Each structure stands twice: as C-alpha cells, then as structure tokens.
Amino acid sequence: MDDLESEPSPDGLRTTAYALLGLLLFREETSGYELKQLADRTLRFFWFSPAMSQVYSELQRLLEAGLVSARRVPGPGRGRTTRLFRITPLGRARLVRWLEASEAEFPILKHSVALRLFFGHLTGAPHARELLQGYAERLRERISELEAIRAAIRDDPELGYPAMVAEWGLRYYEAESAIVRDLARRLAGDTAHEVPSTSQAADPSPE
C-alpha cells in the first residue's frame, strides 16, 4: 500500500502551499484576506479552502522561501497596514517544477454520507432516505454556486483550465445527484421494515 500520501516535496512545501501559490498567478497582488476569498471560490470545490490563519502561515512560509514577495501599504483603516503578496519568478518556476516533477496522488474522499449509509442497517431505510435527501439538497446548492462561477469564467480564453475544472465539478455533482436519487428510490421500496437488523450482521467481505 504505497499510496504516496502527499510527500513533502524537496522544498518542504505541501500541496496546499503550492495551491495558494498558484492562485497568486491569477492576481497581480493580493492581501492574505483576499487570497482566502479567492480560495473559497476556487480551491474549495476540488481541494479545500484553508482557514484564514493557515493562509497567513503558508504565505509566511512561501515568503521565507522566496517564492512570494510582500510589501506593506497603508489602509484601508487609517492606522492599519495591509500586506500585499505577489508571486516571484522563482515561485513560478518552482510551481512549474512541482507540477512536472511530482506525482499526483489519487484523490482522497471523506464522504460522511456514504459512511453513514454504510451503517444504514442500524437506523433503517427511512432514516437512510432522509440522509440521502438532505445530501441531495446540499448538492443542489453546490451546483448553483458552481454554475454561477462557471458562467462567469466560461468565455475567458485565459481561463480555459479553470473552466475545465469547473465543468468537471459540475459533472461530478450531477453524477452524485443521479446516484443519490437512485439509491433513495431503492430505499423507498424498502421502507416497510424499519430497523430490521437486531442480530449481529455478517461479514462485509469474504475471507
């Protein structure tokens, strides 16, 4: 089982650091705050959106490694200063090297809905159906969000790759919706017997 789990690259930087570094490519200069917002609109859909505090700490690390530069500017807020970050040529080169030299890990899915369905015999078909319906609902929200984003970037020729990823996400969500719908339907037929299993269940896998 050599599922190379995001080995720390020679730079000592993790995938998340490179992800944030890459986002800087799409901006001239950004504050940490703004970068977090950008992550919420992009990374969130296929990686994850780091906490505000992590954004700052990753930026600090990238700064120390020379992959980004920073300058302080006043405001907004009279006494306060804002730090604006920018990717350096070295940063860009390192990002490219990382993309070319390192292997992509197989995607990691933490799917708590599937996990709960796995134990469905404990709570019964009606509960499982509600679980799936709740998930379907949240999927619809996600789809709306992502559709809005895709519509906004669709025709920008500079954003072909982000657009592909957005489409990937949409098709993924739509596949999920279809599967969930089918499973819920199948459970509807079973609704008769509630929480049927009192006995110890059998082995879920053969020897």
Add this chain to the structure above:
Amino acid sequence: MDDLESEPSPDGLRTTAYALLGLLLFREETSGYELKQLADRTLRFFWFSPAMSQVYSELQRLLEAGLVSARRVPGPGRGRTTRLFRITPLGRARLVRWLEASEAEFPILKHSVALRLFFGHLTGAPHARELLQGYAERLRERISELEAIRAAIRDDPELGYPAMVAEWGLRYYEAESAIVRDLARRLAGDTAHEVPSTSQAADPSPE
C-alpha cells in the same frame, strides 16, 4: 461559512472512531491488525483508511469509553499475545445515537488531479493530457478492486447497505472515468500550442 467541520461529538469521538466502531459490527471479534485490513477493504473507498497506529489508538480510546471490550489471547507466535476487540451494547447504542443525532458533513474532496489541471496553462496541454491519462489508469485499477468486492458481497442480504455504497463508489468512479476521457479528448485538440501562456493570466473569477 458554517460548514460544520466534523465537530467533536458529546462523546469526544470523531467520525473516524465511529467508523472503526461500526466496522466491528461486522465481526464477532477482531484484532487491531485485522480491523486495519477490513478498513482497507471498506473505509478506504469512501472515507480513508487510518494508519495502523491510529487504529490502535482509536481502539484504546473506544476501550476507555466502554464502547468496545478487549481480551487477550495467546498467539499466533508463542510468546506474543493478540488483543481481540468486540463492540459492546453501549458501543452499539452510542453508534446509533451518533448516526441519528449528528449531521452529516458535506463530503470533503482532496483532488490533486483537478488541482493540477487547474494550473494546466503552466505546463501545457500535452502534460495535462498525460496527467489525466495517468489518473484514468489508476481509476481502472480502483474499479477492478471495488468490483471484486461488490461481487463478493452483492448477494448477501445482510450486506445491503455496504453493497449500496459499493455501487455508489463504482458509479462515481465510472463518472470520473467518463469526465476524464472527455477532458483528455478536448485537450488533444489543443495539443498544437505547447505552454502557451507566458503572460500573467487574468482573473479566474469575476469581481
């Protein structure tokens, strides 16, 4: 942004602890070692398979909370002892309560292939295509593994829910395969211009 990130339940146990606890339902008694193997064949596909050391520490925690019991038996290996764990009635009750009382989080996806594709303009269409083809290859492996598992559990009436999850996984992988195939095809048309973007790219999202 209230994406309730796996809040520690009143028990102080995380999802992973409940996941392992739930796996014990499918066995009379297991060693930590065997539980890890079971996790590799089940949890891995929709949650993640914890490291060996984590399996032991979660079991220890569950033991202290009285949700599992343990007994030591000799062997195999003359001087060595094996600890066999078993879910307690309390454990089962707590698992049910957790399933019923807590909300399922929206699935978390760490998709490094999509992340890399997002930055595809840095490495060019041929590289992106290779990335997708490599992923497609690994997807095929996963599909084979999961198909074998599904075939083995398919007709056991006690394992209806695990079978549903296996099917979910298969359909998910098949959707991924289809999307990846289409994206790779689209990139094939673009192969002419290698690494086209030297200029700073534009904003990936509208103001």
Add this chain to the structure above:
DNA sequence: TGTAGCATGTAAGCCGTTACATGATTGA
C-alpha cells in the same frame, strides 16, 4: 536464509482547525 505476514504499540511531528486578540470603516 531472508523476507513477508502477523501482531502491538510508542514517539515525534506536521497539517489544519478553532479560539483568541485587535482595530478601523461602512452601512443598516
């Protein structure tokens, strides 16, 4: 003879989170 599998753990460390601390501006 050596390596893979069975079996159990401890220790160190990083990744990422929540909670905390601070403070100005804008708009309801």
Add this chain to the structure above:
DNA sequence: TCAATCATGTAACGGCTTACATGCTACA
C-alpha cells in the same frame, strides 16, 4: 448603534502520519 467587512496575526490543540521498536511463524 450595532453588525458586517476588511485586515492581520498568535496560541492551543487535535488528528493523522511517519518512523521507530520488537519478535514470532511460514514459506520460498
């Protein structure tokens, strides 16, 4: 006037991983 937004961080903690430590049995 009160909340939201902009903006920057620090501290504490938990989850999970890798590395380390140990040793037997079966098999090639």
